[in-house]
Amino acid sequence: MSVNKQRWWKEAIVYQVYPASFLDSGAGNKPGWGDIPGITSKLDYLKHLGVDVLWLSPIYKSPQADMGYDIADYKDIDPVYGSLEDVDNLISELKKRDMRLMMDLVVNHTSDQHAWFLDSRSSTQSSKRDWYIWKPAKYDKDGNRQPPNNWSMILGEENSAWTYDEKTDEYYLSLFTAEQPDLNWENPDVREAVHDVLRFWLDRGCSGFRMDVINHISKVQTFPDADVIAPDHKYQPGFKYYCNGPRLHEWLKNMRAEVLDKYDTITVGEMPFVRDENEILKIVREDEKELNMIFIFEQVDIDNEPGKYRMTLRDWDADEIRKIFSHWQRLMIDKDGWNSLFVENHDNPRSVSRYCNDSDEFRELSAKLLCLMMTTLAGTLYVYQGQELGMRNVPLEWSPEEYKDVESINYWKKMNNMYPGNKEKLDFAHYLLQRKARDHSRTPVQWSAEPHAGFCKADVTPWMRVNDDYKEVNAEAQRKQNDPDKLSVLQFWKRGLANRKEHKDVFVYGDFQVLDENDKKVFAYKRASEKEAFVLALNFSKDEVKWQVPEAAKVKKWVAGNYTAGQPDKPTSGTITLRPFEGVLGTSEV
């Protein structure tokens, strides 16, 4: 049985807002971009849904080279989104509703327009020179200038992670884009400056942080060349030398003791590329005193070719879903760590499109199937804007020019350079964009069937095109749906979240047991507290499946499912039929 102690942040439902695409109230400074007053105006909608914590993707002053993940001033708001007063107002409106704010802390790097970097690059003698990672050039045997090592840039895969600065004739490390120079955390002044940023926001009333690529802050100081995994590329992923580096734990413990523990906070670290259990437990075990939880990427990497770049695709089945989720579920229960649960965020395609089937026939069922899974697993639950509506990827008919994300733009450019005029290769690259690009989660939220889906005024052009399906898929229609036999996706989520809270001893803190180890289509599990238990059977395939209810399930009654608003009509033992993407929830003997 679970050893996990009860904490408010474990029970919280966190809702991620991507500010540019949430709602343009017209009050911000840039027509067609969402703004803070727009977010504040939707707090009742979120409260009604069951949300406790609002996580805002970055709203700080930024040139927007990477949509705000390039910060030019940590203590000011980008005028596009509003002002500090707007944030104060948002915080006080959240408090009135017993909700909290989580900010996005992006401190692996800043913008190249941040005052610290402008100073740092001004001269090798600058007092801020050592706030970033500067290295001299290397020269090859022909005397050509080369970057200090072979690491590739993460959002511009074919480029070097090092950017040359003509003025001082040195390179700076910029793992993501040239506009996002990496901070030098080895310098204690940098660490103190980060603590100061944390305190600034906590004192203003924010309750915690999602920490952007926080496992990249400590780099192996010899900066060795990365192993060659892609021989046709000049530069290679250097993860091994900057993910979970030598001083990460020291710095996280320090941040916790110096700052976070002085407040009542929620913390989640974004940690790509890490899978090592012991390494993860060192961060999230309660007694380690580092972070409350992290985002582990295994379920969103499910369709990448192993060891390859993100823009790749492979097939997978429910067996893998089961293995991934049950592994982390068990580990955190057994070892007193904590999970974050997520299948969507601003860096991933829509979950109905990725994990299930987003055709008109199956989109709603798919969204509800994923909701059944997410609301019944252990961990802090993260819902991404539009996920509660079952929003899907943009269609293949959209040309690559509609994609606005720096990663997509760089990828498309690179493929065109590598394969000019090669229709087959470029069609496949376009197909990959349609499956994997980050843009799919960044289209404006579909509020209604009004022009631009109600995201902005009719005479304004949204910064990114609205998905074509908004007349059918939108919040207003789903809120108003009045069908005794069928809940809308939004209504289903609301019910699921309420159910999770009502039975938190089971769903948040209870034990987890896989029920069927081998089925390639159905993921089935049992959750139990000392007093009650539930069983889930989730068919992740487009096929009708005859599924043998396992002995251990001990189902008393099927109480909910995604095909009807009422109780599923199925026997509780023997073989049951699960229709395509059908999921059912049953009560069970403890």
Ligand code: GLC
């Ligand atoms: C994180 C963010 C992503 C951003 C990157 C660089 O992965 O989620 O959107 O591009 O960090 O800050």
